[in-house]
Amino acid sequence: MTSTWITTRAWLLMLPLLIVMVAIIGWPLIDTVRLSFTDAKLVGTEGSFVGLDNYVKILSGSNFQRTLITTFWFAVLSVSAEMVIGVLAALLLNQQFYGRSVLRALMILPWALPTVVNATLWRLIYNPEYGALNAMLMQFGLINAYRSWLGEPGTALASLIVADCWKNFPLVALIALAALQAVPRDITAASMVDGAGAWSRFRFVIMPYLAGPLMVALVLRTIEAFKVFDIIWVMTRGGPANSTRTLSILVYQEAFSFQRAGSGASLALIVTLLVTVLAVAYAALIRKSAGVS
Amino acid sequence: MERRSLTATILVHLAALLLLVVILAPVVWLFVMSISSTPDLIAKPLHWWPDTVDLSRYGVLLSSVANSAGEAFVASLFNSIKVAGMATVAALMVAVPSAWAVSRTPSVGWSLYAVIATYMLPPVALAVPLYMTLAWAGLLNNVFGLALVYLTILAPFTTWLMKSGFDSIPREIESAATMDGARLDQILRLITLPLAAPVMATAALFAFLLAWDEFFYALLFTSDQRAKTLTVAIADLAGGRVSDYGLIATAGVLAALPPLIVGLFMQRALIAGLTSGGVKG
Numbered sequence: 001m002t003s004t005w006i007t008t009r010a011w012l013l014m015l016p017l018l019i020v021m022v023a024i025i026g027w028p029l030i031d032t033v034r035l036s037f038t039d040a041k042l043v044g045t046e047g048s049f050v051g052l053d054n055y056v057k058i059l060s061g062s063n064f065q066r067t068l069i070t071t072f073w074f075a076v077l078s079v080s081a082e083m084v085i086g087v088l089a090a091l092l093l094n095q096q097f098y099g100r101s102v103l104r105a106l107m108i109l110p111w112a113l114p115t116v117v118n119a120t121l122w123r124l125i126y127n128p129e130y131g132a133l134n135a136m137l138m139q140f141g142l143i144n145a146y147r148s149w150l151g152e153p154g155t156a157l158a159s160l161i162v163a164d165c166w167k168n169f170p171l172v173a174l175i176a177l178a179a180l181q182a183v184p185r186d187i188t189a190a191s192m193v194d195g196a197g198a199w200s201r202f203r204f205v206i207m208p209y210l211a212g213p214l215m216v217a218l219v220l221r222t223i224e225a226f227k228v229f230d231i232i233w234v235m236t237r238g239g240p241a242n243s244t245r246t247l248s249i250l251v252y253q254e255a256f257s258f259q260r261a262g263s264g265a266s267l268a269l270i271v272t273l274l275v276t277v278l279a280v281a282y283a284a285l286i287r288k289s290a291g292v293s
Numbered sequence: 294m295e296r297r298s299l300t301a302t303i304l305v306h307l308a309a310l311l312l313l314v315v316i317l318a319p320v321v322w323l324f325v326m327s328i329s330s331t332p333d334l335i336a337k338p339l340h341w342w343p344d345t346v347d348l349s350r351y352g353v354l355l356s357s358v359a360n361s362a363g364e365a366f367v368a369s370l371f372n373s374i375k376v377a378g379m380a381t382v383a384a385l386m387v388a389v390p391s392a393w394a395v396s397r398t399p400s401v402g403w404s405l406y407a408v409i410a411t412y413m414l415p416p417v418a419l420a421v422p423l424y425m426t427l428a429w430a431g432l433l434n435n436v437f438g439l440a441l442v443y444l445t446i447l448a449p450f451t452t453w454l455m456k457s458g459f460d461s462i463p464r465e466i467e468s469a470a471t472m473d474g475a476r477l478d479q480i481l482r483l484i485t486l487p488l489a490a491p492v493m494a495t496a497a498l499f500a501f502l503l504a505w506d507e508f509f510y511a512l513l514f515t516s517d518q519r520a521k522t523l524t525v526a527i528a529d530l531a532g533g534r535v536s537d538y539g540l541i542a543t544a545g546v547l548a549a550l551p552p553l554i555v556g557l558f559m560q561r562a563l564i565a566g567l568t569s570g571g572v573k574g
Contacts, residue, residue: 269418
C-alpha cells in the first residue's frame with residue numbers, strides 16, 4: 001500500500017465527521033460573523049449591512065461592561081475555590097482512613113448530578129421561606145430572620161458560586177487524586193528522611209506531579225465557567241437587578257428574548273473571542289509548565 | 294506506610310467525615326424532599342426527616358393521565374431518551390471511522406485537533422444561525438432537529454475518546470492480519486472493532502449522559518411536549534408556579550438516577566478517561 005493511498009483512505013474515513021462538523025459548526029459560525037454586521041431580527045427581517053455598529057454599541061454600552069465583570073468574578077471565584085478545595089480533598093483522600101474507598105466512590109455523585117438538577121436542588125435549598133439553608137442557620141442560631149439568598153443582589157452571585165463549586169470541586173479532586181497516586185512512595189519517604197516539612201514536601205515533591213493534570217483541569221473549568229449559562233438561568237435568570245447576569249445570559253436575552261439576531265451575534269462573537277484568548281494563553285502556560293516539570 | 298500520631302489520625306478522620314457530609318447532604322436532602330409530605334416541607338422549624346414516608350409524587354410523575362403533571366413529565370422523559378439515543382448513535386457512526394483513521398494515520402491528526410478545538414466554542418456562537426436553519430427546515434421543536442444539534446457537542450467528544458481507545462490497540466495486530474491476507478474490512482470487523490468494543494461502550498455511555506445533561510440548546514429549540522427534554526421540563530417546574538417543592542425534588546431525583554447509577558458503577562472508566570486527557574495535555 002502506498003502512503004498516498006493510506007492518506008487518501010484516512011481522509012475518506014474522516015469525511016462523514018468533517019461534513020457534519022462543517023454543516024453544524026463551521027457554517028453556523030461563519031453565518032454568525034455575517035449576521036454580526038447586520039441589524040437582522042431573529043424572525044422575519046433579513047436585515048441590512050450596518051458595518052461595525054453592533055460592535056461599537058456593545059463595547060461602549062454599560063450592560064456589556066457590567067456583565068463582563070460579573071462573568072469575570074464568577075469564573076475567578078468559582079474556579080479558584082474549586083481548585084483549592086479539590087486539591088485539599090485529594091490530599092485527604094490520599095491518606096489512610098476508615099471508609100476511604102466508599103468516600104472516593106461517593107465523590108462522583110455531585111459530578112454525575114445533571115447541571116439543571118443541581119441548580120434546582122440549590123434553588124430549593126436557598127428558598128427564602130422554606131429553604132433548608134435558612135432553616136439550618138436559624139436552628140444553629142446563626143441568623144435571626146430568614147433571608148432571600150438568591151433574591152438580594154448582595155448574596156445572589158456568592159450563592160450561585162457555592163452551588164457551582166459543590167458540583168465541580170469533586171472532579172478536580174478526582175483528577176488530583178489520580179495524579180497523587182502516581183507520586184512514587186520512595187520519593188516522599190526519602191524527602192521525609194532528609195527532614196522536609198509538610199509544606200516543602202507538598203511544594204517540591206508532590207506539586208511537580210500535580211501541576212500538569214491540574215493545569216488541564218484549570219483550563220477546562222475556566223473556559224466552562226466563562227461560558228456559564230445553565231446553572232444561572234435555572235437559579236436566578238441573571239437577576240436580581242442583573243447582578244448575576246453573565247455573558248451567555250446577555251447573549252440569550254439580546255438574540256432570543258429581544259430577537260435582535262444581529263447584535264446578539266456580535267455579542268456572541270465577542271464572547272467567543274474572549275474564550276479563545278483565554279484558551280490560547282492557557283495553552284502557552286501549559287507548554288511552559290510542562291517544560292519546567 | 295508512614296506512621297502517624299494519634300492526633301493526626303483523629304484529624305484525618307474528622308476531615309473525612311466533614312467531606313462526606315458536604316458531598317452527601319445536598320443529594321440526600323433532594324431525596325428526603327421527594328418523600329416528605331408538603332406539611333413537613335413547609336413546617337417551621339423544618340422537619341429534617343418526614344413523619345411518614347410519602348411516595349405518592351413518584352406515582353404522580355410517572356402516570357400518564359391526560360393533562361396531568363405526569364403526562365408532561367413522561368413525555369419529556371421519552372424525548373430525552375430519544376434525543377440522547379439518536380445523537381449518541383449518530384455521533385459514534387461519524388466518530389469511529391475518523392478516530393481509527395487518525396489513530397493509524399498520524400499525518401491527518403491535525404484535523405482532529407481542529408475538531409476538538411470546537412469544544413471551546415460557546416454554544417451562543419452557533420445558536421442564532423442554528424435556530425434560523427432549524428426554523429427554515431421545519432425542525433424546531435422536533436427531536437430529530439435537537440439530536441442533530443447535539444452532534445456539535447457529541448461528535449468531537451466521542452472522536453477524541455475513540456481515538457485514544459484505538460491508540461491503545463497495537464497496530465501490529467492489524468499488520469499481522471494484513472500479511473495473512475485479510476482485507477481491511479475483515480480486519481476492522483473481526484479484530485479492531487471487537488477489541489475496541491469496551492471503549493466504544495464507554496464513549497456511548499458518556500455521550501448519552503452529555504446529551505441527557507444538555508440544557509441550553511433544548512431550551513432554545515423546543516417549546517412543548519413534542520420535543521421538550523427532561524432538563525427543560527425540570528427548569529420549567531423549578532421556575533414556574535409549582536408550589537409543591539417535593540414534586541420538583543421528585544422530578545430531580547428521577548432525572549438524576551441514570552447518571553448517578555452510571556457514575557457510581559463506571560467510576561474506574563470515567564477517571565481513566567479524565568486522567569488520560571490530563572496526562573497527554
